[in-house]
Amino acid sequence: MVWQPGRTDWPDRTVTVVVWLTALTVTGVFLWIVGDVLRHGLSGLSWGFLIEGPRDTGRAGGIGPMIVSTLLVLGVCLAVSVPIGVGTAVWLAEFARGGGLFGRLVRWSLDVLAGVPSIVFGLFGNALFCIYLGMGFSILSGGLTLACMVLPLLIRSCEAGLRAVPDDYRKAATALGLSRSAVLWRILLPAATPGLVVGLVLGIGRALGETAALLFTSGYVDRMPGSLMDSGRTLSVHIYDLAMNVPGGQNRAYATAIVLISLLLIVNVLTSHLADRWLHRRITRT
Amino acid sequence: MKYGWVAVLLLLFAGTGTYVWSHGSQVEPPDLGDGLRGQLVLTGSSTVAPLAGEIAKRFESLHPRVRIDVQTGGSSRGIADARRGTADIGMASRALKPKESDLVHHTIALDGISIILHRDNPATALTDPQIVAIYTGQIANWNQVGGPDAPITVVNKAEGRSTLELFLHHFKLKNQDIHASIVIGDNQQGILTIASDPYAIGYVSIGTASYEVSRGTKIRMLPMKGIEPSLDNVRNGTFPLSRPLNLLTHGEVSELAAAFIAFAQSPQVHDLVEAQYFVPIDQ
Numbered sequence: 001m002v003w004q005p006g007r008t009d010w011p012d013r014t015v016t017v018v019v020w021l022t023a024l025t026v027t028g029v030f031l032w033i034v035g036d037v038l039r040h041g042l043s044g045l046s047w048g049f050l051i052e053g054p055r056d057t058g059r060a061g062g063i064g065p066m067i068v069s070t071l072l073v074l075g076v077c078l079a080v081s082v083p084i085g086v087g088t089a090v091w092l093a094e095f096a097r098g099g100g101l102f103g104r105l106v107r108w109s110l111d112v113l114a115g116v117p118s119i120v121f122g123l124f125g126n127a128l129f130c131i132y133l134g135m136g137f138s139i140l141s142g143g144l145t146l147a148c149m150v151l152p153l154l155i156r157s158c159e160a161g162l163r164a165v166p167d168d169y170r171k172a173a174t175a176l177g178l179s180r181s182a183v184l185w186r187i188l189l190p191a192a193t194p195g196l197v198v199g200l201v202l203g204i205g206r207a208l209g210e211t212a213a214l215l216f217t218s219g220y221v222d223r224m225p226g227s228l229m230d231s232g233r234t235l236s237v238h239i240y241d242l243a244m245n246v247p248g249g250q251n252r253a254y255a256t257a258i259v260l261i262s263l264l265l266i267v268n269v270l271t272s273h274l275a276d277r278w279l280h281r282r283i284t285r286t
Numbered sequence: 287m288k289y290g291w292v293a294v295l296l297l298l299f300a301g302t303g304t305y306v307w308s309h310g311s312q313v314e315p316p317d318l319g320d321g322l323r324g325q326l327v328l329t330g331s332s333t334v335a336p337l338a339g340e341i342a343k344r345f346e347s348l349h350p351r352v353r354i355d356v357q358t359g360g361s362s363r364g365i366a367d368a369r370r371g372t373a374d375i376g377m378a379s380r381a382l383k384p385k386e387s388d389l390v391h392h393t394i395a396l397d398g399i400s401i402i403l404h405r406d407n408p409a410t411a412l413t414d415p416q417i418v419a420i421y422t423g424q425i426a427n428w429n430q431v432g433g434p435d436a437p438i439t440v441v442n443k444a445e446g447r448s449t450l451e452l453f454l455h456h457f458k459l460k461n462q463d464i465h466a467s468i469v470i471g472d473n474q475q476g477i478l479t480i481a482s483d484p485y486a487i488g489y490v491s492i493g494t495a496s497y498e499v500s501r502g503t504k505i506r507m508l509p510m511k512g513i514e515p516s517l518d519n520v521r522n523g524t525f526p527l528s529r530p531l532n533l534l535t536h537g538e539v540s541e542l543a544a545a546f547i548a549f550a551q552s553p554q555v556h557d558l559v560e561a562q563y564f565v566p567i568d569q
Contacts, residue, residue: 247497
C-alpha cells in the first residue's frame with residue numbers, strides 16, 4: 001500500500017496496522033518459545049545426552065531410551081492409523097459422497113472424537129489395550145491409543161484433500177474407461193496428497209506431544225525397550241516428569257524439549273517429502 | 287534420487303528396529319546365585335515414583351535376572367492397582383486410611399510439608415489459626431497478620447494429591463472450605479507459582495523446598511509451631527506436618543516382591559533417598 005499525502009484513508013491504515021501487528025505477535029510468540037527453550041536447554045545438549053540412558057532420575061545421563069521409545073510409539077501409531085485413515089477417507093469421499101445416514105453418522109462421530117481430550121483416550125486405551133486385551137503397559141498399547149487419537153484428524157483432512165480433487169479428473173478417467181481402483185490409485189490419491197500431508201503433520205504433532213494418554217498406556221519405564229511389549233517412556237512424558245516431579249530437573253527438561261522439537265521437525269520434513277515424491281509426482285510428472 | 291527420502295525414512299525405522307531387536311535378544315544374564323528372577327510392576331504416587339525407579343535400577347543391577355517396571359498415576363491409583371492385582375506393589379505418599387486396612391504398608395522414606403512464602407514477604411511466622419483463617423478466606427490481606435497492605439494469593443493443591451490430604455488433615459479443614467486463588471498440581475509448579483508472586487502463600491514438600499532455597503529460588507519456608515521445617519526435624523519426628531512414603535502390598539507377597547521391599551527399606555538405598563530430598567528411615 002502506498003501512502004499518498006492528502007488522502008487520509010484511516011480505516012484502511014488501521015486495518016493494515018492491526019493485521020501486521022497480529023502477524024508480528026504470532027511470530028514473536030513462536031520465537032520467544034523457541035528462544036527460551038534454546039537458552040535454558042542448549043548447555044545440556046551433547047552426543048552422550050542423545051544416546052545414554054538416564055541416571056539419578058534424569059538429572060544426569062541422557063535420553064537415548066526415550067528417543068527410541070518415542071520413535072517406536074510413533075511408528076506403531078502411523079503404521080496402524082495411516083492405512084485405516086486413508087481407507088476411511090476414500091470411503092467417505094468417494095463411496096459415500098452424497099451423505100446417507102451411515103456417512104453422516106461416521107462424519108459426526110469423527111468430529112466428536114477429534115475434540116475429545118487426550119486424557120479420555122488415555123483412560124480408554126488403558127482399559128481396552130492394557131487391561132482388557134492384556135497388552136499391559138507397553139509401546140504397543142501406547143501406539144494403538146495414539147492411533148485412535150490421530151485417526152479423526154487424519155481421516156478428515158485426507159477426505160478434504162480427496163474432495164478438493166476436481167470432478168473433471170473423475171469424469172475424464174471414466175471417459176477413458178479406467179477401473180475404479182486405477183482411478184483411485186493413480187489419480188485421486190496422488191492428487192489428494194496435500195490433504196494427507198496436512199493430516200499427517202497434525203497427527204504426528206499431536207502424537208509426539210502427547211503426555212496424558214501415554215502415561216497410562218506406554219508408561220513411565222525409562223529402560224531401553226527390548227520389544228514392542230515393553231513399557232517405554234516417551235520424550236514428552238520425560239519432560240513432564242523432569243519438570244514436575246524431579247527437583248532440579250528443569251534444565252534437563254529444556255534440553256529434552258529441544259530434542260523433541262528437532263525430532264518433530266525432522267519427522268515432518270521427511271513425511272512431506274516422502275508423500276510428495278511418492279504420490280504427488282506421479283501425476284505432476286507423468 | 288527419487289526414492290532417496292523413502293530410503294532415509296526406512297533406514298531410520300530399520301535402525302531403531304534392529305537396535306531394539308539386538309538389545310532384546312541378549313543372552314540371559316548369569317544367575318548370581320540368589321535365585322531371584324522375574325518381573326515386578328509398581329504403580330502409584332508420582333512423588334514416590336522417581337525414587338522407586340532409582341531403587342529399582344540398583345536392585346536390577348544386583349539381580350540381573352529381575353526386571354522392575356515403575357509406573358505412575360497417583361497414590362489412589364497405586365492403592366487401586368495393588369488391590370486389583372494389576373500391580374505387584376503399589377506406591378502411596380501418605381499413610382493408609384482405616385478403610386484401606388486390607389493393604390499392608392512398608393515405609394521407605396519420610397517427607398515433610400512446609401508452608402512457603404515469597405522470599406521478600408516480611409511475615410516471619412504464622413500461627414495455625416492464622417493459616418486456617420487465610421485458607422478459609424477470613425483473612426484476605428497481609429496487613430491483618432502484620433504484613434504489607436496487599437491481598438493474599440492462596441495457592442492450594444488439586445484434589446487427589448496426598449500433600450493436600452495431609453494439609454487438610456493437619457489443619458482439620460475440608461477442601462470445599464478453602465478459598466483458593468490458584469490450584470496447582472505438583473511441587474515444582476507450586477514453587478514456581480510462589481516464587482513469582484510476592485504475596486502468595488502455599489505448601490510443598492520440605493525436601494523440594496530446601497533444595498530450591500539452596501539454589502536461590504525466591505521462596506522462604508515458615509516454621510510450624512516454632513519448629514523449623516528441615517529434614518532433620520522430619521527425621522527426629524518433631525516437625526508436625528510430615529508424611530510417610532509407602533510401598534503397598536495386598537494379600538500374599540511373592541518372594542521377589544518381598545526381597546525388593548526389604549531392599550528398599552535397607553541402608554543400601556539411603557543415598558538414593560537423600561538424592562531425592564527425602565528422609566531415610568532407620569529400621
